[in-house]
Structure formats: C-alpha cells, structure tokens
Amino acid sequence: MGEMSAKGGSPALLATGRLFTLGLVASWYSSNIGVLLLNKYLLSNYGFKYPIFLTMCHMASCSLLSYAAIAWLKLVPMQTVRSRVQFLKISALSLVFCGSVVSGNVSLRYLPVSFNQAVGATTPFFTAVFAYIMTVRREAWITYLTLVPVVTGVIIASGGEPSFHLFGFIMCIGATAARALKSVLQGILLSSEGEKLNSMNLLLYMAPIAVVFLLPATIIMEENVVGILLALARKDFKIIWYLLFNSALAYFVNLTNFLVTKHTSPLTLQVLGNAKGAVAVVVSILIFRNPVSLTGMLGYTLTVIGVILYSEAKKRNK
Template sequence: MASASNGRFFTIGLVASWYSSNIGVLLLNKYLLSSYGFKYPILLTMCHMTACSLLSYLAIAWMRMVPMQTGEPSFHLFGFIMCVAATAARALKSVLQGILLSSEGEKLNSMNLLLYMAPIAVVFLLSATLIMEKNVVGITIALARDDFRIVWYLLFNSALAYFVNLTNLLVTKHTSALTLQVLGNAKGAVAVVVSILIFKNPVSMTGMLGYSLTVCGVILYSEAKKRSK
C-alpha cells in the first residue's frame, strides 16, 4: 500500500515538474519572440535541442546519474526512420517514446533516449536555420552586444527546455503516450490562462469555447480511466 502511494506521489511530482517547466518555456519563448523581438523560432528550438544533447551527455557521462546505454552499432534503417519520425510528429513521438521506454527489447531510460533523439533534431534544425533564418548568428551576436541579457535568456530558455523534454519522457514512461497527449492538451489551456494573466492577451469567445472543451475532455478521460481500473 505504501509503495503504491509513493508511486502515485512520484507520478504527480513528475507531471507537476513537466507542467511547470513546459509553461515556463512557453512563456519565455513568448517573451523572446514577441516582447523582446527575437524573431528566430528555428534557432531558438535548435538551442533547446543543443542543450538537451549537452546536458544529457553531462548527466550520463560525467555525473553518471544513469549508465550509458548503446543501440545497435550497425546502421538500421527502421531505427533511423523511427527516430526521424519521432522528431517530426508530436503524437507519433509520444507513442514511440512509450515503446522505447517500456519494451523489453530496448527499455532505454529517459536520459539516454533524450541523448540519442536531441542531436538528430539539432542536425535538422541547423539546416532549417541556415536556410530560413539567414544571418541569424550575426544578428544574435549584434543583439548580444547591445543587450547581453539575450545570452542569459537563451541559455536559461535552453536549459529549461532540457527539463521539459526529460520530464516529458519520464511522464510517458510512468503513465502512457495517451495520457501524455491528454495532459498536453490540458497544459495548453493552463498555459493560455497563465499567459493571459502575465501578458494580458485578449481572448475570443471561440477561444474560450475551445479551452472549455479541452478541460471537459481531460475530465472525461480521467473519469473513464478511473472506471477502467
């Protein structure tokens, strides 16, 4: 009974950590992209994935928080396609994460899975940044010379994105891919409310209806899950 209660509190803590870090990234992204005027979302996302790669490696190889896990050393087309698809599609990504985190054949832990996923995302985002956001590096350096706070904003935003992705994987592992999607929808509604309180954004009746339906859907899912148990 005690172990079940501890497991429940652990899961609640994971979800709370995921929510808080996720909403923090969303709000900081909004500040950088809108209020601050740093209009380079692809570079910002690439910074996120770079932080995920570096911090995952530091946590595994240097701090030894979890053991380093390897995949098959030879190239495997199916694994490559799955990894690319996981980076490209949110819903499919969640399902694949659940399989990799729980299947007997792989059973990667969350840090190692993030370590292997993030560099692939960096490669794709770097290409997109160079093509779609030309001279963004020079512009960012110029901005840093005028206001060095942008460097701290980007570093903090990237580090926070690491915790978002790590807790995302942990929530997937300890709940399910479907639960993650439902929680993600609810998180969107919560983030909007927090954003309204901070940035005073106007909300239309259509938006309010959408948020209300989202919350109702989360409640119905929770009730259905309780009944299934």
C-alpha cells in the same frame, strides 16, 4: 522490532514521498510553462524571429545535458544503440520530433500561448488517427466517439479566437500531428525488447541527430542568424541569457516529464497533463494579456472535457 519501526516511520516516509512527488510536478509544470512563455516572448514580443535556430539551441542543450545526466550523474543506466537499423529508426523519430518542435515554435510567432495550448490538446485525436492507419489495433467505438468534443472544441475556439492567424494555426496543427505521429512511431519502431529505450536515453540519441538535421535548415532558411544574434547581444546582452536559460529549461521539461512518469501512475500523468494545459492558458493570459473571447474559452473547455473522456474510455476498454 524492525517491522514496528518501519510501520512507525511510514507516515513520515509517506509524507516525504508525497512532498517529493509534488515538487516534481511543480518542477514539471514550471519548466514546461516557462519554456512556452519564453519561446513566445523571444519569437513574438522580443522579435527574435528565428524558430529553427531556437529549436537547434534546445536540441544542443538536450544533447549536452542528457550526456551529463546519464554518463556522469548516472540518473538512469546508459542504454546503447544495438544496430544500424535501430539507429535509423531513432533518426526517423528525431526528424519527426524536429518537425513538431519547429512547427510549434513557428506557430508561437503568430498565435497566443492560450490558443496554441487549445490546439495542442487535440493530440489524442491525431494519435488515434495515426494508430488506426498505421497499426492493426482498433479502439472501441466509444473511445472514438469521445474525440468528437476534442475536435469540436478546437473548431469553436478557432472561431472565437480574436488573434486567429491561419498560417500560425496550420503550423500548430502540424506540430500537434507530428507529436502524435512520433508517439505512434515510437511504439511501432522501438517495440521489441532489445530495442526499447527509456525516454531519457532516447533523448540522448535523438537530440544530437536533431542538431545535424537543423543546422543546414538554419543556414539555408535563417541566413546570418549568428551575426544577427551577436549584433543583438551587443545592444542587449540579456538575449544570450534568455537563450541559455530557455535551452536549459527545454531539457528540464524532458527530465521532469520522465521523473513524473516514473513516480506517478499513467492515469495521474494524464490528469496532470490536462491540468497543465489549462494552467499554461491562464498564466499566458495573465502575462501577455492577449484578448480572449468567451467562445474561445468555451471551445477550449469542451476540448479538455473531450480529452478527459477519451482517457477514461481508453482506460476502461483496456
């Protein structure tokens, strides 16, 4: 009897599950693209030229909201740092993570979101390079071959980008490389069973360390940013709401990414990730109306095709 009722209820349960997953994916997309667009608006269009301070706000928000989600709401079980060595490894990851986020935010001051996303799509190339250098593991030659269109696409997109800015491009490449380095380092540093942390617990420990790294950098490189922010707030209080909303969204990007990873397969996640970049490009062009050339779009399309081929090659050679 119980079996029959379970079977009878399964289509409804399946539909609810699908709706829940769709809701998660929509939340992941909107928070991810929302942070990108708000960062671009604040750093470029609004003229708040303080990417390190902005990153520090994001990290402070991630620290507080991670603690609330894990310690109070019990979204995931709390995992503790077992040793000083593990703490030092997390600190090293945090430093690389800071570098990637700050460089990404700096690049948004100079480059349109669409081009920023095109360069960001080359992450698999840098991941493969760092994995090759830092670990003994080698991929099949066909996997490395698929990285050719990934890089070629970005070279074509760079040549056809009307708003190309060399410093912004270097920062964007730096951010992409640092993101890849962090994922490879994470695999190496936290590989033993006793040291593995899920992404939410890793963020809980990494974010406050990042704030500690970013505070002196902000004081030295972006002096009097708090005074400038207060002066801006007196003229237009909306800047405070922008910063608060933007910082909260930065945490939700991580939270929804974790939940989507948990509720879908790795392959689905890769497909969704590739599509997310394309959606971000279209949305940013519609909002900021930055000029786009046909060459640039062809280059970006080639990169995305390369990333899809790379994912397929990796999956087949596992």
